[in-house]
Amino acid sequence: MRLFQFISEINLFETDATDTISIRTQRLCTWFFISILTTCLLIVTIYASVHTDIIRIEIKNPTIDLYEKLAANNYSIECDCSETFVPHKEFISLQPIYHQVCSSDFVTQRWIDYLYHSTKHSFYFHADFRSTAMQQFQLLAVLCQLSIQETEDGLDLFFYTEIISGKLMSKDFLLAEARSRINALKRNAPDAFDYKLMFIRQMIAGNVLLSSTATIFQTTSQEQFTCSTPAVFLDNSNNSSAYSYIIDGWYIGCRPIDSLLSSTLKIFYNQTMINSLLQFFNNTSSNFTCLDANKESIFDLNTTLSTIIKSVFIEKWIQNINYSLYFNHCAPKLCFYTINKRFNIYYIITTIISVYGGLSTVLSLIIPAIVKSITQHNAETSHRDYSFRRLKQLIITWLRQLISTLIKMNLFRSSTRLEPSDIYQQRWSTRFYITFLSSFFIIITIYTAATKETVLTELIKPSFNEVLKLQQQTSLSSLQCPCSQLSSSFKYSIELIPTYHEICDSDFVLDEWIRLMLPLEHYHPYNFEQN
Incomplete structure (x- = not known):
């Protein structure tokens, strides 16, 4: 019963007002605030839990044992060689x-x-x-x-x-x-x-x-x-x-x-x-x-x-x-591989904290204005005029109330400091807080939009035209297409046709021509037929 009573009487938007309607409105704002905030945080938590995060792990001066261990675990590991040219005799x-x-x-x-x-x-x-x-x-x-x-x-x-x-x-x-x-x-x-x-x-x-x-x-x-x-x-x-x-x-x-x-x-x-x-x-x-x-x-x-x-x-x-000799001659200084990781507790906590700060601030500003506007609207005549003029007047009224609320907004309210000068300082502190917070979110948004994120996209059995299109859209180093066959003959990709001298196709290399040049019985050095 105490828990139920505590939940029913909780008030996160408490003000100096002591009348029943104000307190009821504040509690209604609190319930809306908690419900919406809890729902949003639950959605964010589920998303962060099932989200696959691509983590890039770098290894400096890797050993052959570590490389083979990672390769045996099917990690797609890449290493840059210190020596680009490796003679066959080395391995x-x-x-x-x-x-x-x-x-x-x-x-x-x-x-x-x-x-x-x-x-x-x-x-x-x-x-x-x-x-x-x-x-x-x-x-x-x-x-x-x-x-x-x-x-x-x-x-x-x-x-x-x-x-x-x-x-x-x-x-x-x-x-x-x-x-x-x-x-x-x-x-x-x-x-x-x-x-x-x-x-x-x-x-x-x-x-x-x-x-x-x-x-x-x-x-x-x-x-x-x-x-x-x-x-x-x-x-x-x-x-x-x-x-x-x-x-x-x-x-x-x-x-x-x-x-x-x-x-x-x-x-x-x-x-x-x-x-x-x-x-x-x-x-x-x-x-x-x-x-x-x-x-x-x-x-x-x-x-x-x-x-x-x-x-x-x-x-x-x-x-x-000997692969070990090749590895040592290549001498990789830096290797990296990516892993797909889910339910990263650090990622979940960071996401919840980052969403909670901005979402709670926005909800604390919007919900009181919306609830107050709805309450005032319902207190009016039950007959509602949905004409364009009435709708326009309603929107203007909401905007005025929103501006008035923003001007009078005080996130640093204190029950002991109620002097006008104290309230004035509290409101300016609120304005500075909102200004810095908004600037921070704008900077984060611009930085996030400008930052390039590595996204791993897989294409099963791509066609030749698809590969050519991807080569034009991406850099050759980022596009990787493992072959089904590790070796391929040049005859499937290279056509090389030599053009020979016409003497090789002439009559002067035929057997009939050569038989005409048989040596005579008496040799003479200046006889063309004999030579």
Whole structure:
């Protein structure tokens, strides 16, 4: 009962008036004031509780452990790199493993010299292994050296190539980017070497360059790369051409390089067969170790040397991408990430306090004037004239009462200081208070309107035109569109068409024209057809 009595008698607008009507009006103003203020504060509290606040958190000099922890928790963290250019060699290790033949006895100078010095005759039949063996293995050794040198040069260029980014790349993105570049290196290295080898073969065939070792194919197959026959050992005694031994998988052909590419290394994986092969040479004692057939390899025993050479003798690559080294070289000084937070108690309290001060002041000024006007209006005749003249007169009356109320308004009323001079000071204090409060709210409003707020807007599966429109409306740094695929080929975005010299499409490079220029039997240096 006491609580009910206290609520019914509460009066926040108490004045010097003691009559019943004034007190009733003051209590009515109090109930309106409390009801409206409570409702507004409740609405503000609910809004502040469900409002998602985007909080930007900055981290200075972050560690790799902290960065990975935040990334694992799906925070969209961004870091500015101190070093924009990061060479591949700083965080990528890449080592090729070559075919064992390039480190075997069969590409050493000792083996090549053995083939050269241990033959009994200076001339052998065209299909005899001893006629071209030295040249073929010399070519094999050179091709091993060239492939290794070509690969090492490509690796040097790759390691000094830089990843350019002002932002720290995420681990997944860096791994995808590095793997894409490594795969491009793996594809380009064999293609470049194969192109050079094909160019050399075409040049040899086009210029009709012949080996110093005579073969029957040099006069019959000058334009073909595939002419070959199995290599054998022939008995040269008494001009005999009987087959003594056929070498499985090894061929003799038009040119040493062509027959080498058609051959396999099958026989060189068997030590017994190598020892048998060495018996056909002079009795010079020498030991040559066979290839290891049990060693892991992507090539089987019947793989031709053409296939092995086209892969640049590379069995596999040992690669490692160290994200920690990349992070340390990038050396981010400042990182930031945003979090979406609800029911922030500090935000709720701050919002309620900021709204309460202004709302209570406004309500304390408006409610008494409205209630007094309504009360006076109801005290008049019950017959209401809603004509335009009556409405105009009513508005003028309200305005006069509002102005009178503002002039007489006293927020610093005291029950002990009732002298006219005291009331005068209290009213001026009220006017200063309202003036400063209004100025403060105006400044806050202008500042809030002028301040740019970061709003995170998500667009699911945007179209190309939508992205272009957003790029025109926003800065490129604020627009972020993660890709569904981390890697993409240039062929999907770049069209590059070269224009060649017209000679390449003319009649002067056709086979018909070249056949007209066949050499004559008697060569004359000033004859155009012969040259």
